[in-house]
Amino acid sequence: MEELERKTEEEIIQKKELRRKIKEKLFFTTEKYRKEADRKITESVLELKEYQSAGCVFCYVSTEKEMDTFSILQDILQSGKHLGVPKCTGKGIMNVYEIHSLQELYPGAYGILEPKEDPERLIQPEAIDFAFIPCISCDRSGRRLGHGGGYYDRYLEKTHCVKAALCREELLVDEIPVEEHDLRMDLVISEKGCYKM
Numbered sequence: 001m002e003e004l005e006r007k008t009e010e011e012i013i014q015k016k017e018l019r020r021k022i023k024e025k026l027f028f029t030t031e032k033y034r035k036e037a038d039r040k041i042t043e044s045v046l047e048l049k050e051y052q053s054a055g056c057v058f059c060y061v062s063t064e065k066e067m068d069t070f071s072i073l074q075d076i077l078q079s080g081k082h083l084g085v086p087k088c089t090g091k092g093i094m095n096v097y098e099i100h101s102l103q104e105l106y107p108g109a110y111g112i113l114e115p116k117e118d119p120e121r122l123i124q125p126e127a128i129d130f131a132f133i134p135c136i137s138c139d140r141s142g143r144r145l146g147h148g149g150g151y152y153d154r155y156l157e158k159t160h161c162v163k164a165a166l167c168r169e170e171l172l173v174d175e176i177p178v179e180e181h182d183l184r185m186d187l188v189i190s191e192k193g194c195y196k197m
Contacts, residue, residue: 014177018145022137022171026065029170037168038068040191045072045132048194050162050187054129056082058096058161061105061113066134067166073102084123086151087114094151096123125158133185138167142185142197143176153183162186 045051057076062069076083077100084096088109097115099105108114115121133152137145144165146152156163164187172190188195 008179011177011179015145015148018173018177019136019148022145022173025171029168033170034065034168035068037170037191041067041166041168041189042071044189044191044194045164045166046075048164048187048189051130051164054081054162056084056123056127056129058084058086058123058128058131058159060086060132060134062134063112067168069132069166070102072132077101082123082127084128085115086155087117088112088151089117092150092154094155096125096128096155097121098123125155126160128159128161130162131156131159131164133163133165135165135167137171137173137176138165138185138188139173139176140188140195142188142195143178143182144185144188145173145176150181153181156183164189 051057059069059073059076061073073083082098085099085105086094086096089095095117097118098121099115104115105113106116133144133156135144135146142165163183163185165185166189169190169192172188184197186197
């Protein structure tokens with residue numbers, strides 16, 4: 001038991017250090033690189049058969065330095081798929097609500113654009129066919145480094161969908177330290193293409 005606790009503690013410390021390093025790396029990437037990488041990632045996403053055949057898609061709304069998801073969000077809406085967007089409702093708790101337009105998003109608790117809470121638009125986890133997940137970094141075997149809140153891991157445990165992390169190649173690492181509750185992605189998509197697990 002003590003050994004397990006020590007191992008978990010080590011992994012938490014390793015993750016914190018890795019987050020710091022990746023954020024530093026991101027700070028030094030140019031806007032030109034980020035825009036070009038995001039454009040290529042979006043192109044790869046739209047060509048994915050798993051995405052094209054999905055009827056209900058979950059997608060995060062990107063913040064300033066994250067891989068830009070606005071073109072993907074627009075494509076989901078224009079293609080007639082159901083679009084589910086996350087909303088944080090408590091510590092470590094997230095719900096997903098359907099939106100029909102990007103104008104239905106408002107700044108939430110962390111300044112991130114979110115949908116309004118509407119029980120009639122609540123999407124059940126098992127209804128989602130495909131999910132785009134944010135990350136600070138990933139490795140090429142589907143291990144993801146998030147922001148550390150556990151929102152996505154807790155929510156995704158209840159889904160049966162294809163899980164794809166969007167990550168610029170320069171921010172990929174050889175190995176992400178994982179804890180027991182960390183979920184592995186099915187796909188990691190960078191500007192160099194799609195890594196399938």
